[in-house]
Amino acid sequence: MAKPQFRQLGSPAFICLLLALATFAVYFPVQNYDFVNYDDSSYFSSNSHVLSGLTRANIQWAFTSGEYANWHPLTWLSLMLDATLFGHGAAAPHLTNVLLHAMNSILVFLLLRQLTGAFLRSAAVAMLFAIHPLHVESVAWISERKDVLSGFFGLLTLLSYARYARKEGELVRASFDSLAPARSALRPLASPNSFRRFPNGSSPRLLRYGMALFFFVCGLMSKPMVVTLPFVMLLLDYWPLERFNRTSFPRLFLEKIPFFIFSAVASVITYIVQQKGGAVTTLVGIPMTVRVENTFISYARYLAKIIWPFNLATPYPAPNSWPLFLVVLSVILFVALCLAAVELRKKFPFAFTGWFWFAGMLVPVIGLVQVGAAAMADRYTYLPLIGILIIIVWGIGEVCLAWPPSPRALLGYAAFLFCICALRARNQVTTWENDPALFGHATSVTKKNYIANLNLGYWYSTNGEPGLALSCYHDALQSSPQDPTALYNVGNALSKLGRWDEAITNYSHALQITPDKPDILDNLGFALAQNKQLPEATACFEAVLKLKPNSVNAHNNLATILFVQSNYTEAATQYYAALQLSPDSPHIIINLADTLVRLGQKSAAAQYYQRALELQPDNESVRKKLESLGPQ
16 A cells, blocks of 8 residues: 655645744734733724624724724724624734734735745745734734735735736746756746746636725725735736736726726725824925925835834834935935836846835825824835835845755755744734833834823823823923923823922913813813812813813812812702713712712712712721711
């Protein structure tokens, strides 16, 4: 009986397994990580729609909501599914992101192998995609579910398109049967020199086209970053599909019209939603000259971080201006790379497709339309990075053709590169463990990082370290001295330290910049009350209630001032109003009972003390107050 034949280690199934194992090896620690105070509360941990799971009402909300300046219903649905299946902890959404990234890495391998027939080069690109440190932000950050989910549908779009474009009998460049025997070991890394026929698939081409369009729409509904995929399809038509000739462009362009239409619709929806959500920065906030400068600088910085992925941060602060010589060098670099890609398109067509894949896919997020305050972001390179990885790996293949190394040496070099990349990515993953790790790292590798300092200060403040919080807030104010949020947070930290005069000064300054903000007025009123400035505090709380009639804090604080001034009747009215808004608040119930005692309504007071004891059975102070009233 013949012995069973085992598959070679170079089989597609083995490569897919290896990609999945490498991805989980790098990202497995995230299962123990917490939510971060950087959109995670909005997207998951404090989002009532997500936490209540997949219900009809929540599904309707997902498709109609423009909350947080985004329209991505499928992202909402995927997060709701996590909450429905696995509960409200951070482990499940973290691991779902990792699973999606592992699947995306496999799809990169399958896509490039189908497009080019080059097995090992496709595997190398996919492995670098799986473990490159620039992808850590997209995978380790729960809020970036939209990145890995849109990437999943985007890669399925290109895979379906590749199958559609591969017509029966079409000659496509393949692997390397005609290479000299001496180079046989390097076939998968070499440049294609021969042709083979791909077998015709069983599915009709129209169905493949329809699947590509369907996956594209799903990608747009996950994150509109994929609006540039029709452009990428045209690049793939040039290489490696080789569908271009002198007369084919009009036909190829018309073929993409449905994709361009959906891209245009998604772009308009995204701009409207982000503008309404206040995410789009006006030209007054950031002038167009600064945006253009940052565009070229960002291309150069992205390239540098792809090659040398150190000092990665979330977020990167946006400077007011860049040094002129850096801008000039960045423009020269960008133009030179574009010209080189065009010049080399015949000899090295992969360089043309790879470069314009990278440069084109970054256009929506490169900063000409400024969204948010960051200058750039690692997550923006999630799919664009594939273009540069193609250039790197295919370029190495050309070098290996000219100066063939031994297979053992080549394998050793590749293993060393992958290990270094994986270790660097694993180290970057640790920065996402919690708020102090994430924002502490960002402040250590960047300068004047307003957002990181603000978030780090908030974490210190909510964890009983107002002194450290104050230091972070002051650092934030150095880069944005007139920012009302930073001034407000400084006031909060000073209040916790009992430095009421300074807190009042900062709250007042914040109100001068952004008048009629209920939260600032409320905290200013509290600080004034603590500083014995009761008339001014009363005016603040009354102003809050005009702006926000349902403010529990304002009703309660105003009632407390009235109580101190012995105006018990009005105090009781305000406490009743607060209690209607927050019926299970022991603090408000006790305050109301104390007021009713002063009004001589002991029977009603006893009822409220009893209610407070039901909520706080161990509150001895309330028990003594109830006993002092005697039998009722």
